[in-house]
Amino acid sequence: MSQPEKSLFELSSPGRRAWSLPALDVPEVDPKQTFKDSARGDNHLPELSEVDIARHFARLSALNHHVDKGFYPLGSCTMKYNPKVNEKACRIQGLADIHPMLPRKAAQGALRIMYELAEFLKEIVGMDAVTLQPAAGAHGELTGIMMIRKYFEKRREDRLEVLVPDSAHGTNPASVTVSGFKSVQIKSNDKGEIDPAELDRACTDCVACLMVTNPNTLGIFEPEVKKICDIMHAKGSLVYLDGANLNAYTGIHRPGDAGFDCMHINLHKTFSTPHGGGGPGSGPVAVNRKLEPFLPRPVVRKDGDRYRLDFNRPDSIGRVLAFNGNFGVLVRAWTYIRMLGADGLRDAAEAAVLNANYVRAGLEGVFDLPYKERSLHEVVFSGSNLKKYGVKTLDVAKRLLDHGLHAPTVYFPLIVPEALMIEPTETESIESCDAFVQAMKSIAEEAATDPDALRAAPRKTPVRRLDEARASRELDVRYPLTEDAVGDTEA
Ligand SMILES: *Cc1c(COP(=O)(O)O)cnc(C)c1O
Numbered sequence: 191m192s193q194p195e196k197s198l199f200e201l202s203s204p205g206r207r208a209w210s211l212p213a214l215d216v217p218e219v220d221p222k223q224t225f226k227d228s229a230r231g232d233n234h235l236p237e238l239s240e241v242d243i244a245r246h247f248a249r250l251s252a253l254n255h256h257v258d259k260g261f262y263p264l265g266s267c268t269m270k271y272n273p274k275v276n277e278k279a280c281r282i283q284g285l286a287d288i289h290p291m292l293p294r295k296a297a298q299g300a301l302r303i304m305y306e307l308a309e310f311l312k313e314i315v316g317m318d319a320v321t322l323q324p325a326a327g328a329h330g331e332l333t334g335i336m337m338i339r340k341y342f343e344k345r346r347e348d349r350l351e352v353l354v355p356d357s358a359h360g361t362n363p364a365s366v367t368v369s370g371f372k373s374v375q376i377k378s379n380d381k382g383e384i385d386p387a388e389l390d391r392a393c394t395d396c397v398a399c400l401m402v403t404n405p406n407t408l409g410i411f412e413p414e415v416k417k418i419c420d421i422m423h424a425k426g427s428l429v430y431l432d433g434a435n436l437n438a439y440t441g442i443h444r445p446g447d448a449g450f451d452c453m454h455i456n457l458h459k460t461f462s463t464p465h466g467g468g469g470p471g472s473g474p475v476a477v478n479r480k481l482e483p484f485l486p487r488p489v490v491r492k493d494g495d496r497y498r499l500d501f502n503r504p505d506s507i508g509r510v511l512a513f514n515g516n517f518g519v520l521v522r523a524w525t526y527i528r529m530l531g532a533d534g535l536r537d538a539a540e541a542a543v544l545n546a547n548y549v550r551a552g553l554e555g556v557f558d559l560p561y562k563e564r565s566l567h568e569v570v571f572s573g574s575n576l577k578k579y580g581v582k583t584l585d586v587a588k589r590l591l592d593h594g595l596h597a598p599t600v601y602f603p604l605i606v607p608e609a610l611m612i613e614p615t616e617t618e619s620i621e622s623c624d625a626f627v628q629a630m631k632s633i634a635e636e637a638a639t640d641p642d643a644l645r646a647a648p649r650k651t652p653v654r655r656l657d658e659a660r661a662s663r664e665l666d667v668r669y670p671l672t673e674d675a676v677g678d679t680e681a
Contacts, residue, residue, distance in 0.1 A: 229324035265611030316446025330454025330473030419449030441536025503561035541616035
């Protein structure tokens with residue numbers, strides 16, 4: 191086990207400094223006197239040298255797993271490698287230091303990036319208009335559902351239900367509920383797909399829209415996607431697409447052409463922004479003509495060769511985020527799309543699908559594969575076949591950490607017991623896919639020969655099994671962890 195890393199406060203040594211400044215040439219003031227009540231009391235800031243600080247954070251970065259360190263097949267999240275040129279672009283001084291209240295004529299470059307990114311996204315998904323404001327996919331869902339609500343309000347139609355398949359990501363029903371609708375679950379058929387007949391039954395005149403994820407969270411492309419949209423439209427309802435899985439079909443399929451009315455795009459997933467540590471992300475929403483009037487305000491317009499923000503949008507749902515969204519993420523996505531171009535985006539999707547199917551072929555027969563339809567960018571196995579040894583999917587995931595690999599997503603989608611949801615992404619080489627398959631095979635063998643070793647995993651990580659549920663409820667970022675936080679409990 192590695193040495194626990196002390197906190198900056200524990201590393202602090204009185205009088206140590208990370209700066210050296212010339213002597214003060216103006217009278218010294220005591221901030222407590224000057225600011226009186228508004229001055230904070232004694233603030234015990236840690237005192238450290240620059241070396242102390244740099245090494246502390248370098249050590250912390252090595253304790254955690256990240257995509258620059260190794261394979262990260264976390265299904266549904268698309269943890270692809272993020273080219274460093276994106277970081278360089280968004281740190282260009284004129285972009286990184288730009289103030290959101292700058293007058294329009296001093297912000298033409300930034301507005302142009304936003305305008306062009308929206309144009310690229312429209313082209314990629316086949317829709318008519320885009321807002322770049324939402325801060326993440328879930329926020330995009332909320333924004334889209336709010337627009338749909340306004341659409342029906344305008345038409346004076348009382349539709350209060352949203353249909354959500356049982357394979358959906360948890361954010362789908364959550365966004366529905368937060369925006370004041372009722373979420374109604376529809377059952378997938380035995381192939382893991384939406385059944386058009388079931389949908390036809392469920393879609394009454396109370397239904398505002400259906401939320402579809404395509405390819406769905408099993409990694410399967412809905413074969414009846416056009417028919418699904420037609421059924422909903424025939425009943426006056428709309429169709430929302432959860433676009434988190436766009437990486438499977440950029441340059442191949444355009445949701446707008448299939449009939450979707452609205453979708454969000456997770457820029458941090460498909461268009462390569464570092465994520466997984468909590469953000470920042472970006473979840474632009476693309477819509478067709480029906481929903482365009484309701485887009486958040488403002489939108490970027492181009493008049494001749496000049497760009498401006500258009501606030502004059504009387505039917506807009508209003509702002510969903512301060513200023514213009516997470517601008518740094520927009521710059522990264524713009525850079526990434528420009529760098530790959532149309533052909534490159536298609537290549538990326540094809541390689542992502544190829545890698546998922548390569549891993550699938552390597553693991554068939556080793557783990558159960560409950561849904562056997564053709565996989566796109568991810569594949570969902572089940573660890574149920576290891577139950578006879580008293581081994582769970584969680585044990586497999588924890589053992590993978592000892593192999594220096596990040597675990598796949600586990601226990602999601604909910605319709606697969608003991609689920610292992612694997613998404614290698616296009617940025618992995620055949621060698622890293624092979625290494626993952628090898629590790630998974632050796633773990634499956636170990637389940638039969640030495641199940642205790644699996645249940646005791648991980649052994650080589652800085653901490654063992656954490657109480658994950660408690661960690662999110664009682665956030666404590668101090669280190670070293672107290673004894674009882676390192677218990678053997680499961681999430
Ligand atoms: C990631 C994801 C979301 C939520 O997106 P965030 O950007 O994490 O808010 C929604 N649906 C699916 C299928 C996802 O994979």
